[in-house]
Amino acid sequence: ALSFDFYAASCPNAELMIRNTVSSASSNDPSVPGKLLRLVFHDCFVEGCDASLMLQGNNTEQSDPANRSVGGFSVIESAKRLLEIFCPGTVSCADIIALAARDAVEIAGGPRVQIPTGRRDGMVSLASNVRPNIIDTSFTMDEMVKLFANKGLSLLDLVILSGAHTIGSAHCNTFRSRFQQDSNGTLRLIDQTIDTNYADELMKQCPVTAQPSVTVNNDPETSMLFDNQYYRNLLAHRVLFPSDSVLMSNVNTKKMVEDFANDQQLFFVNWGAAFVKLTSVGAKTDEDGEIRSSCTATNV
Ligand code: HEM
């Protein structure tokens, strides 16, 4: 099983070294916290929290389109290199990913969460495992609930963890389905679930002619701050993905959204519990898996 401070004896400064790495990477590049937070989600939902997403090669998870824009790998590798100097062969890449995401939230102004450690690194990474396990922005509530339930996560966990969209950014093509291109090549809103002024802002930032690399903020108000603004955005219908908007179309989730929009502390307390659950999904421990010496390849 996972346990708190698993490295207390074997590498007492492990959590501190990871935190310092995340902190300096984030001050050099403010997009780092968002990247690290998305990275843990995409790692944990495919083969469990086992750093399968770090493995490079033909047809590994990284090559699936759903992972094409996932980032933060270099930050995980820097932390790993440091740990290999001080505590060789001791700290798993899976733990580094979970701890780095935990630190990213705190560095962005969110709550500090204690998470258990002792995850081991997986040996399997297949592109074909990604599609069935990662939620698409077009999923219905039922489809999202089902996938979350498969991972031992509840409806509340879905609403809470979606609050991660209070930081970070998204490429224009990820919400293009809300618009249709007319014969003159201009975009028109075809999705009645978002605010029309917000839709206008999005069309300006993401015209048809925009380069594929263009991104917009997930949270149009406080994109750098991990706060409860995501829920206020939902109430104002100012969210990017249909999978966000869906949280307003169900009475139970709508009530949760209202509660978190009104009470940041309530969001933070619930975030801690849901994040511990997310980072425990399918964790490999004891005899399972290995401790990689480099995060990008299994040991030989
Ligand atoms: C529930 C269904 C979810 C869907 C459909 C979804 C979808 C997406 C998409 C399409 C992007 C934009 C990626 C890009 O274009 O670069 C994104 C960004 C992001 N997502 Fe989610 N997401 C979901 C849940 C989550 C969860 C549970 C977390 C973490 C706990 C999360 C964290 C993030 C973060 C932090 C970003 C910003 C990434 C960055 O700045 O590079 N998402 N999400």
Ligand SMILES: [Ca+2]
């Ligand atoms: Ca994984």
Ligand SMILES: [Ca+2]
């Ligand atoms: Ca925010």
